Amino acid sequence: MFHVKHFDVVVIGGGHAGTEAAHAAARMGVRTALVTMKQTDIGVMSCNPAIGGLGKGHLVREIDAMDGVMGRVADASGIQFRLLNRRKGPAVQGPRTQSDRAIYQQEMLQIMQNTANLELIEAEVTDFVMEGQRVAGVRLKDQSEVLAKAVILTTGTFLRGVIHIGDTSYSGGRMGDDASVSLADRIDGFGLPLGRLKTGTPPRLDGRTINWDILERQCADEDPSLFSFLSDKAPMPQVACGITHTNTQTHDIIQKNLERSAMYGGHIEGVGPRYCPSIEDKVVRFADKDSHQVFLEPEGLNDHTIYPNGISTSLPADVQVEYVQSMAGLEEARILQPGYAIEYDYVDPRALSADLSVMDVPGLFLAGQINGTTGYEEAAAQGLVAGLNAARMASGDEPLHFRRDQSYIGVMIDDLTTRGVTEPYRMFTSRAEFRLSLRADNADQRLTQLGRDIGCVSDERMASFSKKRDLLDRARGELEKTEFTPKQIASRGIRINQDGTKRTAFQLLAFPDVTSDQIFNLVPEATSFPEGILEQVGRDALYANYIARQQKDVEKLRKDEQLKIPSEFDYSAISGLSAELTNKLTQVRPGDLAQAARIDGMTPAALALVLGRIRFLQKKSA
Amino acid sequence: MDTIFALATAQGRAGVAVIRISGPQSKAVAQKLCGSLPEARRATTRRLHDEDGLVLDHALVLVFDAPASFTGEDVVEFHLHGSIAVVAAVLRELGKSQARMAEPGEFTRRALENNKMDLAQVEGLGDLIEAETEAQRKQALRTVSGELGARIERWRSQLIRAASLIEVTIDFADEEVPVDVTPEVQDLLTCVTDDISDQLKGFAAAERIRTGFEVAIVGPPNAGKSTLLNALARRDAAITSATAGTTRDVIEVRMDLEGLPVTLLDTAGLREAVDDIEAEGISRAVARANASDLRIFLMEPDDTLEVDVQEGDVVRAPKADSRTDEALAVSGLTGQGVDTLVAEVTASLLDRSQNAGLATHERHRAAMTAALTTLKSVWSLIGAGPDRYDIAAEELRVAIRSLEAVVGRVDVENLLDEIFSSFCLGK
Known part of the structure; x- marks a missing residue:
């Protein structure tokens, strides 16, 4: 055993x-x-x-x-x-x-x-x-x-x-x-x-063989935006990327060797992403452009490998050397590992x-x-x-x-x-x-x-989030507490239409030119909140009107999501549903009416038929 | 999918009656009655039998193969002799087959479902079937042929192009794309908003062509308004008498003026009312006259009435038959001056109907107006530069959705019920 x-x-x-x-x-x-x-x-x-x-x-x-x-x-x-x-x-x-x-x-x-x-x-x-x-x-x-x-x-x-x-x-x-x-x-x-x-x-390059001195640089942000809500600083030193460009010579080399590319030589049948074309694709599909940007990204602090972003390829290795070396700064560049395509x-x-x-x-x-x-x-x-x-x-x-x-x-x-x-x-x-x-x-x-409700969030994170949420709620509460007349608002140096509409400080945060000092002038209590909290309330304010309007769409969506479609639902039993949509629905098996509505080619009429059938079955089983 | 059938022409005795069968089994169902089917799209006569072989009628049989048919399905039509008994016998025979009687609007619904028509075309078809006058027919036919849908598709593709320009600066910010697409987006927006504005200007006229122009006859009591109405209608629609204040309620008569649908309104004479009933009649007369598209005034030059003469209105002196002065007058009693009156009213209404736009229903107008308002907001957001592109994109999305609602791409479930319930069986 x-x-x-x-x-x-x-x-x-x-x-x-x-x-x-x-x-x-x-x-x-x-x-x-x-x-x-x-x-x-x-x-x-x-x-x-x-x-x-x-x-x-x-x-x-x-x-x-x-x-x-x-x-x-x-x-x-x-x-x-x-x-x-x-x-x-x-x-x-x-x-x-x-x-x-x-x-x-x-x-x-x-x-x-x-x-x-x-x-x-x-x-x-x-x-x-x-x-x-x-x-x-x-x-x-x-x-x-x-x-x-x-x-x-x-x-x-x-x-x-x-x-x-x-x-x-x-x-x-x-x-x-x-x-x-x-x-x-x-x-x-x-x-x-x-x-x-x-x-x-793309091919990976040896950074020691790149002439960095003549290349344009792209630096990190002074004030890094981190990913984790729990992180407060970036522990690693920050480095710059280099930028170079393809040129007409690069494009000639690629053009001349196109039939040797796996993709253009007919060896590949898979569909590639449109938003991330190979350099062969770029040269063929955008023939009027004689230069494309290439970012030279270091793979690590103690690693010489450079990832040249923008020239992925399935050309043979010797052609890769030729076109890489046609670019400024890469004349002497050595390829550590050739680029390849995977199907x-x-x-x-x-x-x-x-x-x-x-x-x-x-x-x-x-x-x-x-x-x-x-x-x-x-x-x-x-x-x-x-x-x-x-x-x-x-x-x-x-x-x-x-x-x-x-x-x-x-x-x-x-x-x-x-x-x-x-x-x-x-x-x-x-x-x-x-x-x-x-x-x-x-x-x-x-x-x-x-x-937290489903049990995948730690105590530590929840404590930190609760504190933040509490501050956000209180800050927004302060800013929404009082409505000011246009006259009061203008007296604090904020440019505003004298249209008679009263506004809260929260609403004013959505105005493009309003500064935090002007807000503090109106609502002195706001100064007690950390800057980050006020910034976040400001972002919420910026979109508040649009989000309120979208709420209607959300509610409609929610309503349709409540209409569950049983997994054994028989679409072929619906009279009036076209064969094409019947097939699609049977393949996708949407879990609810909202998902059904998003199926490609779905029409309101067909959706009404599905809805009618759900109702019919509900009535029958009730 | 069921196969359905119904009488496509009006109920009752007629020269020809057409029964339409649509659905996957339509050919098999038809074949039971007519033996062999003719080739598609070739009109051929066949004898229709019941299951015992008894001949029901000699009919013209037409076959349409899917998808080249009204519903997009296989369709068979029987053109029968328009006898109530023949139709009943054939329907009874079809009822024994695997096909079932169609529900109201079901053929059209299938046409919509199979993308043979968009929602505006379905509405246009409804209008076409309802059309009583030439102008209504022309306008409805324009909608049925998909002109409004095509225009909206053009706007939509221009707006999607604008949206994609904005989105490319957002989602590909770290690549070689233009940073500021404001000028090209604004060009596209101008193009669309100008066109929508033009179409909206033509909405009032188009809606009038569809629902009818209202023309009110207004004047003091006993001016001969009801007599004129009866003369125009060529029948005794309104009670006439020598007693002032005979007409109390508003009386409506439908007419066709050179193809334009017109509802002619006879109203109570305007004066100080002598009792409550007359007072109510006068207040109705004033309200309806003011809301009308055009007013025919029957009055002496020095009369002052509660209703004002507006541009395009027609003014006549009353009772031409008993006048001695030179005033431009009309008489319902003798018909004197009626022709020129009709000509003047017709010319005025024709002039307005020249500007009819593609939008014919209030639903179209509301959606286009909503889109226009939102697009104006997009314009000013775009003017503020890239830092409001995210909000501009959201507004653009809303505008596109408003327009799509006209042709029935989204959010129209309730509307569908309304539209389909207004369709008669078999159309």
Whole structure:
């Protein structure tokens, strides 16, 4: 008899989805195992060494608000913090940092090792343990079994991953390994809908061979915007990036060698992301541009490796050398590792419920790149959702539903499970229709209490958040207490229409030119609050009118969300529903009417038919 | 999906009656009655039988293959002899098949569901079916052909272009994109707001064409208003007598003036009322006359009335038949001056209807006005530069949604019920 271990939740994979999933489940107090090939795989940044950005920074703040790990590790390893869109409204500002790759891994490993309820297992998973149709654990290469009530698979590009450099290609990930083939076969056996995607990386350069002196620099912010609501400073020294550009010579080289590129030579069928084109794509699709910007990002404080952001490629290695050296500052640059493109299968996320469990395979959750997303932050956010929900399933609790009006996490989960993907899915702020209320600055106000209620937020974080929330409430209360006439307001030096409308100091905070001193003049009590608290109340004030108006949409959404659609709902029984929509609805199996409404091609008339059918069934069963 | 059938033409005796069958089983259902089906879109006569082989009628049979049909489904039409008994027999026979009788508006609903029409076109179809006059027919046909939908689609794509310009500066701030897109966005906004304003100016006329112009006959008691109304209507719609104050309530007569639908109103004579009932009649007369699109005054030049003459109104002296002066007068009794009066009223109304816009329903106007207001706010937010782009983008989203509501892309569930319940069976 082989060795058998018992857990509540088992996570396969130690990448960004896996670590966040395992930590989330452990925070929930259930016995959790994280199975990874090597401990040194934990927290690896396989692409560019940066965390955050627009939309992505929002996700990291939300993960942190639920007491997740990504924000803390990014803060501990950040070597170039920059707040993007600093000169635009706070709703669209996104924190970002370059991270020291090695420190990021160390920090992440240390946290994982020191987390209560979490056991790290260094092993290769060869198969699931099945109990009928249900996934009941994993089988390891040594034939031992790790049983669990829920299994979370976070293995990124491992399904039929193929790496291309020019016209050579080889199996990537662990596909060459016999043992792994059996896990892939098992997944194939589930009959899940699959699609194929691709993504690319640039060649890595040796920083010692770059002529930095002639290059433009991009520096970190003076006053870093950190990710975690618990962090107060960036511990690492801050460094600058270099900037260079492609030129007509670069483009000629690429143009001349196009047919040697894996992508243009017809070796790749997967769909790549439009927002992150390879340099071949840029040269072909934007032929009128004779220069593209390239950021030279250091991978660490004690690492010479430079990540040239903007020139990902699948050209042969010799062409990569030629075009890299055609750029200013890179004339002598040495390539440490050539760029490559990777193609892989993903599972159509419409086969998943909103808790990221596979609808047709009980006990199995999927998170990360395997669901058709790209990016560390997207993966980590899914890990959080899967980890929390796997733990809830193990404890016999209802799934936790992240709503679109509540978080970017909710937007992403809904986009994935309702609309699926056509290219690697990346978060953008424009995907969030409630963008003005889903800000990076208020992620804790939106989510920490929720996290506390379900049991994934520590006492320490809750204490800190409660204090902040209390100050915010009191400060807003002071500022809303008194209404001032336009005359009173003008007497404090604030320019205002003498329209007879009385306004509170809170409302005045939304005016573009109003200073805090002018507010203190009106409401002297406000001076007793910390500056950060008043700034945050100011951000809330800026959008208060628009958020109030959106509240109507939120309520309508909430109402439709109350109308649950049973999972065995038979769409073909609805008379008048077109065949196309019947198919889509049957595939997505929306959990409620609001989700049904968001399915691509859905019409109000069809929705009315679905609603009518729900009502009919309700009446019949009543 | 059910297959449905219904009588598409009016109930009752007629030259021809059309029964329409739509749905996946429509051909099989039809074939039971007519034996073999003709090829699609070729009008062919067939004998219709019941299940015992008894001939019901000789009918013209038309087959339309999905999706090239009214509903977007397979459709078969039987053009029958318009006898009540024939129609009843064929409907009874169809009732025995797997198809069922259509519910009110169900064919149109399926057309909408299968994207054969947008919501505005459905409304236009309703208007077309209701159309009584030439101007109404032309206007409704314009809506049915999708002109309003096409215009809204143009605005929408211009606004989406503007939104994408703003979004690119937000979501790709760390890449090589323009920082300030204000001028191009403002150009697009101007283009759309100007066009919406123009269309809104034409709404009043378009709505009048759809619902009818109101023309009130106003004047002192006993000026011959009711007699004139009867002459214009060519029937005794209003009671006439020599007694002043005979007309109390407002009397309405529908007319067609050179294709324009007109509701002619006869009102109580304007004077100091002698009793409560007359006082109420006069106050109604004043209210309706002021709210009307045009007033015909029957009065002496020195009469002063509670209702003012407005631009475009028509003024005549009363009782042309018994006058000796040269005044421009009209007589309902003899018909003297009636032709020129009608010509003048018609010309005035035709002039207004020239400016009719594409928006014909209050719902269109409300949505377009809401979009216009929001777009003006976007304009000023954009003017403040990139630091308000996030709010501008939100406003733009709201404006686009307002416009989409006209063609029924979003948020129209309640409206649908209203629209479909106003449709008759089989249309």
